[in-house]
């Protein structure tokens with residue numbers, strides 16, 4: 172097990188900057204997820220930690236030791252790739268034991284370790300099969316077994332679940348998280364899937380354009396995103412954004428051409444602002460006296476059984492239609508075109524300035 176530290180890491184490919192000013196300390200035993208849209212630099216960051224890419228600038232420390240120029244095979248890190256990278260001509264047992272065989276470990280010592288790793292992943296019955304005779308989920312487990320058998324200082328995962336269907340992805344993420352908690356091994360996990368990030372991470376690192384946008388626990392990032400980018404990226408359906416104006420005369424910010432106003436912190440500068448409201452905070456119930464309420468037109472209803480998603484048109488403002496998605500528990504029989512009064516508490520809303528940075532309100 173090990174702590175990991177990225178210090179001012181940069182990576183250029185020719186003239187293009189893939190990662191910039193990347194600073195991150197990962198504690199021993201921590202499960203950190205790098206998340207962000209395609210091309211934001213998360214795989215490149217992981218590959219630099221693995222030693223598969225050389226940083227253009229900065230240093231990487233593993234347990235306090237500078238490993239920036241240490242070859243990949245000497246870093247004692249185990250990586251699980253999106254493709255799993257299993258050797259097709261080897262059996263599952265041979266794949267799992269490959270790294271130990273390379274280290275010339277005696278066969279009598281390797282066999283029980285293969286059994287132990289296979290048992291942890293529930294694939295003992297598959298040890299004699301070749302990878303082509305495995306399902307996607309079984310291959311994924313074989314790849315994880317191959318990683319854990321080396322007893323590495325840290326696990327590095329690069330989108331390990333993206334080839335699985337939705338149901339298997341759910342069970343596999345629970346399995347990986349449980350396994351990591353059992354072994355206590357420091358883990359860095361790359362995904363573009365915000366649900367994986369929210370459910371697996373001790374801490375999430377949200378990246379955009381090669382840079383870290385915010386680092387925190389899933390709930391810190393969910394409750395206090397520092398920008399519209401983070402607020403939009405985490406949560407499904409995504410955060411509702413409504414554009415408006417801060418007008419201090421009456422101590423309120425106005426939205427939807429003044430049809431909706433919220434109380435304003437006097438420290439906030441006048442001008443354009445964006446209000447963020449999570450779909451689960453929009454409710455037709457008049458639940459609290461401080462609720463901001465308004466009426467809109469139902470545009471679209473998605474009945475998911477346990478919950479209902481409703482798109483509500485609040486009308487035109489700033490040359491755009493202002494819509495809100497409400498996420499309501501249970502079933503709601505609402506016809507498109509009907510009028511619906513909804514409300515939310517200002518305490519649940521988020522305010523962002525014209526640049527998209529959060530402003531405390």
Ligand code: ATP
Nearest residue numbers: 184188189207208209210211212213214215216363
């Ligand atoms: P994805 O989720 O699509 O895998 P990512 O966030 O992991 O994306 P990276 O693969 O790290 O992003 O890529 C970051 C940037 O660096 C992208 O613009 C990509 O095109 C570029 N890049 C990555 N590898 C190379 C390379 N070998 N040569 C040139 N450019 C590269």
